Amino acid sequence: MAGLNLLAWREKAREEKKKQFFLLVGTSAAFAAACVFGAHQYMQSSIEYQEQRNQFLTTEIEALEKQIKEIEQLDATRQALLDRMQVIEDLQSTRPAIVHLLDEMVNALPKGMYLLSLRQENTKVQLEGKAESYARVSSYMNRLDASPWLSSSNLNIISTKPDEKNADILLRDFKLDVTQLLRQGKDGEATTDQIKTPEKSGGGS
Incomplete structure:
Protein backbone atom coordinates (compact mmCIF):
# COMPACT_ATOMS: atom_id res chain seq x y z
CA MET A 1 0.00 0.00 0.00
CA ALA A 2 2.90 2.38 0.66
CA GLY A 3 3.89 2.28 -3.00
CA LEU A 4 0.39 3.23 -4.37
CA ASN A 5 0.61 6.32 -6.65
CA LEU A 6 -2.46 8.64 -6.29
CA LEU A 7 -1.00 11.53 -8.31
CA ALA A 8 -2.84 10.75 -11.51
CA TRP A 9 -6.16 10.46 -9.71
CA ARG A 10 -5.65 13.79 -7.93
CA GLU A 11 -4.70 15.49 -11.17
CA LYS A 12 -7.75 14.12 -12.81
CA ALA A 13 -9.95 15.26 -9.90
CA ARG A 14 -8.39 18.73 -10.09
CA GLU A 15 -9.13 18.96 -13.81
CA GLU A 16 -12.66 17.82 -13.18
CA LYS A 17 -13.15 20.57 -10.57
CA LYS A 18 -11.72 23.16 -12.95
CA LYS A 19 -14.18 22.06 -15.61
CA GLN A 20 -17.04 22.28 -13.13
CA PHE A 21 -15.84 25.69 -11.98
CA PHE A 22 -15.57 27.07 -15.50
CA LEU A 23 -18.89 25.52 -16.37
CA LEU A 24 -20.46 27.17 -13.33
CA VAL A 25 -18.82 30.48 -14.18
CA GLY A 26 -19.96 30.22 -17.80
CA THR A 27 -23.46 29.28 -16.75
CA SER A 28 -23.59 32.19 -14.28
CA ALA A 29 -22.24 34.61 -16.89
CA ALA A 30 -24.74 33.37 -19.45
CA PHE A 31 -27.56 33.68 -16.90
CA ALA A 32 -26.40 37.15 -15.91
CA ALA A 33 -26.13 38.16 -19.57
CA ALA A 34 -29.61 36.74 -20.19
CA CYS A 35 -30.93 38.72 -17.20
CA VAL A 36 -29.25 41.91 -18.38
CA PHE A 37 -30.52 41.40 -21.92
CA GLY A 38 -34.02 40.65 -20.62
CA ALA A 39 -33.95 43.70 -18.39
CA HIS A 40 -32.68 45.82 -21.27
CA GLN A 41 -35.39 44.51 -23.56
CA TYR A 42 -38.01 45.11 -20.88
CA MET A 43 -36.80 48.67 -20.28
CA GLN A 44 -36.62 49.35 -24.02
CA SER A 45 -40.10 47.98 -24.47
CA SER A 46 -41.37 50.08 -21.55
CA ILE A 47 -39.72 53.19 -23.00
CA GLU A 48 -41.23 52.57 -26.42
CA TYR A 49 -44.62 51.94 -24.84
CA GLN A 50 -44.38 55.15 -22.83
CA GLU A 51 -43.25 57.08 -25.90
CA GLN A 52 -46.27 55.73 -27.78
CA ARG A 53 -48.51 56.82 -24.92
CA ASN A 54 -46.84 60.25 -24.87
CA GLN A 55 -47.30 60.57 -28.62
CA PHE A 56 -50.93 59.53 -28.28
CA LEU A 57 -51.46 62.08 -25.51
CA THR A 58 -49.72 64.78 -27.56
CA THR A 59 -51.93 64.02 -30.55
CA GLU A 60 -55.06 64.07 -28.40
CA ILE A 61 -54.00 67.33 -26.72
CA GLU A 62 -53.43 68.94 -30.11
CA ALA A 63 -56.85 67.75 -31.25
CA LEU A 64 -58.44 69.12 -28.06
CA GLU A 65 -56.64 72.45 -28.46
CA LYS A 66 -57.94 72.66 -32.00
CA GLN A 67 -61.45 71.92 -30.77
CA ILE A 68 -61.06 74.52 -28.02
CA LYS A 69 -60.05 77.13 -30.60
CA GLU A 70 -63.04 76.20 -32.73
CA ILE A 71 -65.31 76.45 -29.68
CA GLU A 72 -63.82 79.85 -28.81
CA GLN A 73 -64.44 81.03 -32.36
CA LEU A 74 -67.99 79.72 -32.17
CA ASP A 75 -68.47 81.46 -28.81
CA ALA A 76 -67.12 84.71 -30.29
CA THR A 77 -69.46 84.36 -33.28
CA ARG A 78 -72.36 83.55 -30.97
CA GLN A 79 -71.60 86.56 -28.76
CA ALA A 80 -71.37 88.80 -31.82
CA LEU A 81 -74.76 87.53 -33.01
CA GLU A 89 -84.04 94.65 -30.10
CA ASP A 90 -82.95 97.95 -28.58
CA LEU A 91 -83.59 99.75 -31.85
CA GLN A 92 -86.99 98.11 -32.20
CA SER A 93 -87.92 98.93 -28.61
CA THR A 94 -86.88 102.58 -28.92
CA ARG A 95 -88.07 103.11 -32.50
CA PRO A 96 -91.39 104.73 -31.53
CA ALA A 97 -89.62 106.82 -28.87
CA ILE A 98 -88.15 109.20 -31.48
CA VAL A 99 -91.64 109.91 -32.83
CA HIS A 100 -93.01 110.48 -29.34
CA LEU A 101 -90.02 112.65 -28.48
CA LEU A 102 -90.53 114.94 -31.46
CA ASP A 103 -94.29 115.05 -30.86
CA GLU A 104 -93.75 116.05 -27.24
CA MET A 105 -91.24 118.71 -28.21
CA VAL A 106 -93.66 120.26 -30.71
CA ASN A 107 -96.83 119.91 -28.64
CA ALA A 108 -95.22 121.38 -25.54
CA LEU A 109 -93.71 124.35 -27.40
CA PRO A 110 -95.54 127.60 -26.46
CA LYS A 111 -96.12 130.45 -28.89
CA GLY A 112 -93.42 133.07 -28.94
CA MET A 113 -90.50 130.64 -28.90
CA TYR A 114 -88.85 128.19 -31.26
CA LEU A 115 -86.10 125.61 -31.25
CA LEU A 116 -82.81 125.90 -33.11
CA SER A 117 -81.29 122.49 -32.45
CA LEU A 118 -82.00 119.17 -30.72
CA ARG A 119 -79.32 116.67 -29.80
CA GLN A 120 -79.76 113.37 -28.03
CA GLU A 121 -77.21 111.16 -26.26
CA ASN A 122 -78.74 108.01 -24.81
CA THR A 123 -81.74 109.35 -22.87
CA LYS A 124 -80.38 112.87 -22.41
CA VAL A 125 -81.80 115.45 -24.84
CA GLN A 126 -80.19 118.87 -25.27
CA LEU A 127 -82.31 121.69 -26.64
CA GLU A 128 -81.33 125.12 -27.90
CA GLY A 129 -83.75 127.82 -28.96
CA LYS A 130 -85.06 131.36 -28.63
CA ALA A 131 -87.98 132.74 -26.62
CA GLU A 132 -89.65 136.11 -26.26
CA SER A 133 -89.69 135.92 -22.45
CA TYR A 134 -88.45 133.96 -19.46
CA ALA A 135 -92.04 132.97 -18.73
CA ARG A 136 -92.29 131.10 -22.02
CA VAL A 137 -89.12 129.16 -21.26
CA SER A 138 -90.47 128.33 -17.81
CA SER A 139 -93.80 127.27 -19.30
CA TYR A 140 -92.02 125.07 -21.82
CA MET A 141 -90.01 123.37 -19.09
CA ASN A 142 -93.16 122.75 -17.04
CA ARG A 143 -94.89 121.18 -20.04
CA LEU A 144 -91.89 118.95 -20.73
CA ASP A 145 -91.86 117.81 -17.09
CA ALA A 146 -95.59 117.07 -17.31
CA SER A 147 -95.06 114.75 -20.28
CA PRO A 148 -95.10 111.00 -19.54
CA TRP A 149 -92.17 110.68 -21.95
CA LEU A 150 -89.95 113.43 -20.56
CA SER A 151 -88.74 114.55 -17.16
CA SER A 152 -86.09 116.42 -15.23
CA SER A 153 -85.77 119.45 -17.46
CA ASN A 154 -82.78 121.56 -16.49
CA LEU A 155 -82.06 125.07 -17.75
CA ASN A 156 -78.37 125.56 -18.49
CA ILE A 157 -77.95 128.93 -20.23
CA ILE A 158 -80.23 131.83 -20.98
CA SER A 159 -79.21 135.17 -22.45
CA THR A 160 -80.95 138.16 -24.04
CA LYS A 161 -80.19 139.32 -27.58
CA PRO A 162 -82.13 141.53 -30.02
CA ASP A 163 -83.88 139.87 -32.93
CA GLU A 164 -81.79 139.99 -36.10
CA LYS A 165 -84.85 140.91 -38.20
CA ASN A 166 -86.44 143.28 -35.69
CA ALA A 167 -84.10 145.06 -33.29
CA ASP A 168 -87.04 146.20 -31.12
CA ILE A 169 -87.76 142.61 -30.11
CA LEU A 170 -85.51 141.07 -27.50
CA LEU A 171 -85.18 137.30 -27.69
CA ARG A 172 -83.86 135.02 -24.97
CA ASP A 173 -81.40 132.39 -26.10
CA PHE A 174 -81.79 129.31 -23.95
CA LYS A 175 -80.22 125.89 -23.60
CA LEU A 176 -81.83 123.19 -21.51
CA ASP A 177 -81.52 119.45 -20.92
CA VAL A 178 -84.34 117.00 -20.51
CA THR A 179 -84.41 113.26 -19.85
CA GLN A 180 -86.34 110.95 -22.14
CA LEU A 181 -88.41 108.23 -20.45
CA LEU A 182 -88.83 104.93 -22.28
CA ARG A 183 -91.98 103.01 -21.41
CA GLN A 184 -92.35 99.38 -22.41
CA GLY A 185 -95.57 98.03 -23.83
CA LYS A 186 -96.79 94.44 -23.90
CA ASP A 187 -94.88 93.76 -27.11
CA GLY A 188 -91.62 94.99 -25.54
CA GLU A 189 -91.54 98.20 -27.58
CA ALA A 190 -91.57 101.71 -26.24
CA THR A 191 -95.16 102.75 -26.73
CA THR A 192 -97.91 105.05 -25.51
CA ASP A 193 -100.78 102.64 -26.22
CA GLN A 194 -101.60 102.44 -22.53
CA ILE A 195 -100.49 105.99 -21.67
CA LYS A 196 -102.71 108.93 -22.35
CA THR A 197 -100.60 111.96 -23.02
CA PRO A 198 -102.31 115.09 -21.72
CA GLU A 199 -103.25 117.51 -24.45
CA LYS A 200 -101.22 120.68 -24.46
CA SER A 201 -102.49 123.94 -25.69
CA GLY A 202 -100.33 125.89 -28.10
CA GLY A 203 -101.04 129.19 -26.33
CA GLY A 204 -98.14 131.24 -25.00
CA SER A 205 -97.65 132.44 -21.46
Missing part, protein backbone atom coordinates in the same frame (compact mmCIF):
# COMPACT_ATOMS: atom_id res chain seq x y z
CA LEU A 82 -76.23 88.06 -29.54
CA ASP A 83 -74.83 91.59 -29.48
CA ARG A 84 -76.34 92.29 -32.89
CA MET A 85 -79.67 90.84 -31.78
CA GLN A 86 -79.55 93.03 -28.67
CA VAL A 87 -78.84 96.11 -30.77
CA ILE A 88 -81.73 95.22 -33.08
Whole structure:
Protein backbone atom coordinates (compact mmCIF):
# COMPACT_ATOMS: atom_id res chain seq x y z
CA MET A 1 0.00 0.00 0.00
CA ALA A 2 2.90 2.38 0.66
CA GLY A 3 3.89 2.28 -3.00
CA LEU A 4 0.39 3.23 -4.37
CA ASN A 5 0.61 6.32 -6.65
CA LEU A 6 -2.46 8.64 -6.29
CA LEU A 7 -1.00 11.53 -8.31
CA ALA A 8 -2.84 10.75 -11.51
CA TRP A 9 -6.16 10.46 -9.71
CA ARG A 10 -5.65 13.79 -7.93
CA GLU A 11 -4.70 15.49 -11.17
CA LYS A 12 -7.75 14.12 -12.81
CA ALA A 13 -9.95 15.26 -9.90
CA ARG A 14 -8.39 18.73 -10.09
CA GLU A 15 -9.13 18.96 -13.81
CA GLU A 16 -12.66 17.82 -13.18
CA LYS A 17 -13.15 20.57 -10.57
CA LYS A 18 -11.72 23.16 -12.95
CA LYS A 19 -14.18 22.06 -15.61
CA GLN A 20 -17.04 22.28 -13.13
CA PHE A 21 -15.84 25.69 -11.98
CA PHE A 22 -15.57 27.07 -15.50
CA LEU A 23 -18.89 25.52 -16.37
CA LEU A 24 -20.46 27.17 -13.33
CA VAL A 25 -18.82 30.48 -14.18
CA GLY A 26 -19.96 30.22 -17.80
CA THR A 27 -23.46 29.28 -16.75
CA SER A 28 -23.59 32.19 -14.28
CA ALA A 29 -22.24 34.61 -16.89
CA ALA A 30 -24.74 33.37 -19.45
CA PHE A 31 -27.56 33.68 -16.90
CA ALA A 32 -26.40 37.15 -15.91
CA ALA A 33 -26.13 38.16 -19.57
CA ALA A 34 -29.61 36.74 -20.19
CA CYS A 35 -30.93 38.72 -17.20
CA VAL A 36 -29.25 41.91 -18.38
CA PHE A 37 -30.52 41.40 -21.92
CA GLY A 38 -34.02 40.65 -20.62
CA ALA A 39 -33.95 43.70 -18.39
CA HIS A 40 -32.68 45.82 -21.27
CA GLN A 41 -35.39 44.51 -23.56
CA TYR A 42 -38.01 45.11 -20.88
CA MET A 43 -36.80 48.67 -20.28
CA GLN A 44 -36.62 49.35 -24.02
CA SER A 45 -40.10 47.98 -24.47
CA SER A 46 -41.37 50.08 -21.55
CA ILE A 47 -39.72 53.19 -23.00
CA GLU A 48 -41.23 52.57 -26.42
CA TYR A 49 -44.62 51.94 -24.84
CA GLN A 50 -44.38 55.15 -22.83
CA GLU A 51 -43.25 57.08 -25.90
CA GLN A 52 -46.27 55.73 -27.78
CA ARG A 53 -48.51 56.82 -24.92
CA ASN A 54 -46.84 60.25 -24.87
CA GLN A 55 -47.30 60.57 -28.62
CA PHE A 56 -50.93 59.53 -28.28
CA LEU A 57 -51.46 62.08 -25.51
CA THR A 58 -49.72 64.78 -27.56
CA THR A 59 -51.93 64.02 -30.55
CA GLU A 60 -55.06 64.07 -28.40
CA ILE A 61 -54.00 67.33 -26.72
CA GLU A 62 -53.43 68.94 -30.11
CA ALA A 63 -56.85 67.75 -31.25
CA LEU A 64 -58.44 69.12 -28.06
CA GLU A 65 -56.64 72.45 -28.46
CA LYS A 66 -57.94 72.66 -32.00
CA GLN A 67 -61.45 71.92 -30.77
CA ILE A 68 -61.06 74.52 -28.02
CA LYS A 69 -60.05 77.13 -30.60
CA GLU A 70 -63.04 76.20 -32.73
CA ILE A 71 -65.31 76.45 -29.68
CA GLU A 72 -63.82 79.85 -28.81
CA GLN A 73 -64.44 81.03 -32.36
CA LEU A 74 -67.99 79.72 -32.17
CA ASP A 75 -68.47 81.46 -28.81
CA ALA A 76 -67.12 84.71 -30.29
CA THR A 77 -69.46 84.36 -33.28
CA ARG A 78 -72.36 83.55 -30.97
CA GLN A 79 -71.60 86.56 -28.76
CA ALA A 80 -71.37 88.80 -31.82
CA LEU A 81 -74.76 87.53 -33.01
CA LEU A 82 -76.23 88.06 -29.54
CA ASP A 83 -74.83 91.59 -29.48
CA ARG A 84 -76.34 92.29 -32.89
CA MET A 85 -79.67 90.84 -31.78
CA GLN A 86 -79.55 93.03 -28.67
CA VAL A 87 -78.84 96.11 -30.77
CA ILE A 88 -81.73 95.22 -33.08
CA GLU A 89 -84.04 94.65 -30.10
CA ASP A 90 -82.95 97.95 -28.58
CA LEU A 91 -83.59 99.75 -31.85
CA GLN A 92 -86.99 98.11 -32.20
CA SER A 93 -87.92 98.93 -28.61
CA THR A 94 -86.88 102.58 -28.92
CA ARG A 95 -88.07 103.11 -32.50
CA PRO A 96 -91.39 104.73 -31.53
CA ALA A 97 -89.62 106.82 -28.87
CA ILE A 98 -88.15 109.20 -31.48
CA VAL A 99 -91.64 109.91 -32.83
CA HIS A 100 -93.01 110.48 -29.34
CA LEU A 101 -90.02 112.65 -28.48
CA LEU A 102 -90.53 114.94 -31.46
CA ASP A 103 -94.29 115.05 -30.86
CA GLU A 104 -93.75 116.05 -27.24
CA MET A 105 -91.24 118.71 -28.21
CA VAL A 106 -93.66 120.26 -30.71
CA ASN A 107 -96.83 119.91 -28.64
CA ALA A 108 -95.22 121.38 -25.54
CA LEU A 109 -93.71 124.35 -27.40
CA PRO A 110 -95.54 127.60 -26.46
CA LYS A 111 -96.12 130.45 -28.89
CA GLY A 112 -93.42 133.07 -28.94
CA MET A 113 -90.50 130.64 -28.90
CA TYR A 114 -88.85 128.19 -31.26
CA LEU A 115 -86.10 125.61 -31.25
CA LEU A 116 -82.81 125.90 -33.11
CA SER A 117 -81.29 122.49 -32.45
CA LEU A 118 -82.00 119.17 -30.72
CA ARG A 119 -79.32 116.67 -29.80
CA GLN A 120 -79.76 113.37 -28.03
CA GLU A 121 -77.21 111.16 -26.26
CA ASN A 122 -78.74 108.01 -24.81
CA THR A 123 -81.74 109.35 -22.87
CA LYS A 124 -80.38 112.87 -22.41
CA VAL A 125 -81.80 115.45 -24.84
CA GLN A 126 -80.19 118.87 -25.27
CA LEU A 127 -82.31 121.69 -26.64
CA GLU A 128 -81.33 125.12 -27.90
CA GLY A 129 -83.75 127.82 -28.96
CA LYS A 130 -85.06 131.36 -28.63
CA ALA A 131 -87.98 132.74 -26.62
CA GLU A 132 -89.65 136.11 -26.26
CA SER A 133 -89.69 135.92 -22.45
CA TYR A 134 -88.45 133.96 -19.46
CA ALA A 135 -92.04 132.97 -18.73
CA ARG A 136 -92.29 131.10 -22.02
CA VAL A 137 -89.12 129.16 -21.26
CA SER A 138 -90.47 128.33 -17.81
CA SER A 139 -93.80 127.27 -19.30
CA TYR A 140 -92.02 125.07 -21.82
CA MET A 141 -90.01 123.37 -19.09
CA ASN A 142 -93.16 122.75 -17.04
CA ARG A 143 -94.89 121.18 -20.04
CA LEU A 144 -91.89 118.95 -20.73
CA ASP A 145 -91.86 117.81 -17.09
CA ALA A 146 -95.59 117.07 -17.31
CA SER A 147 -95.06 114.75 -20.28
CA PRO A 148 -95.10 111.00 -19.54
CA TRP A 149 -92.17 110.68 -21.95
CA LEU A 150 -89.95 113.43 -20.56
CA SER A 151 -88.74 114.55 -17.16
CA SER A 152 -86.09 116.42 -15.23
CA SER A 153 -85.77 119.45 -17.46
CA ASN A 154 -82.78 121.56 -16.49
CA LEU A 155 -82.06 125.07 -17.75
CA ASN A 156 -78.37 125.56 -18.49
CA ILE A 157 -77.95 128.93 -20.23
CA ILE A 158 -80.23 131.83 -20.98
CA SER A 159 -79.21 135.17 -22.45
CA THR A 160 -80.95 138.16 -24.04
CA LYS A 161 -80.19 139.32 -27.58
CA PRO A 162 -82.13 141.53 -30.02
CA ASP A 163 -83.88 139.87 -32.93
CA GLU A 164 -81.79 139.99 -36.10
CA LYS A 165 -84.85 140.91 -38.20
CA ASN A 166 -86.44 143.28 -35.69
CA ALA A 167 -84.10 145.06 -33.29
CA ASP A 168 -87.04 146.20 -31.12
CA ILE A 169 -87.76 142.61 -30.11
CA LEU A 170 -85.51 141.07 -27.50
CA LEU A 171 -85.18 137.30 -27.69
CA ARG A 172 -83.86 135.02 -24.97
CA ASP A 173 -81.40 132.39 -26.10
CA PHE A 174 -81.79 129.31 -23.95
CA LYS A 175 -80.22 125.89 -23.60
CA LEU A 176 -81.83 123.19 -21.51
CA ASP A 177 -81.52 119.45 -20.92
CA VAL A 178 -84.34 117.00 -20.51
CA THR A 179 -84.41 113.26 -19.85
CA GLN A 180 -86.34 110.95 -22.14
CA LEU A 181 -88.41 108.23 -20.45
CA LEU A 182 -88.83 104.93 -22.28
CA ARG A 183 -91.98 103.01 -21.41
CA GLN A 184 -92.35 99.38 -22.41
CA GLY A 185 -95.57 98.03 -23.83
CA LYS A 186 -96.79 94.44 -23.90
CA ASP A 187 -94.88 93.76 -27.11
CA GLY A 188 -91.62 94.99 -25.54
CA GLU A 189 -91.54 98.20 -27.58
CA ALA A 190 -91.57 101.71 -26.24
CA THR A 191 -95.16 102.75 -26.73
CA THR A 192 -97.91 105.05 -25.51
CA ASP A 193 -100.78 102.64 -26.22
CA GLN A 194 -101.60 102.44 -22.53
CA ILE A 195 -100.49 105.99 -21.67
CA LYS A 196 -102.71 108.93 -22.35
CA THR A 197 -100.60 111.96 -23.02
CA PRO A 198 -102.31 115.09 -21.72
CA GLU A 199 -103.25 117.51 -24.45
CA LYS A 200 -101.22 120.68 -24.46
CA SER A 201 -102.49 123.94 -25.69
CA GLY A 202 -100.33 125.89 -28.10
CA GLY A 203 -101.04 129.19 -26.33
CA GLY A 204 -98.14 131.24 -25.00
CA SER A 205 -97.65 132.44 -21.46
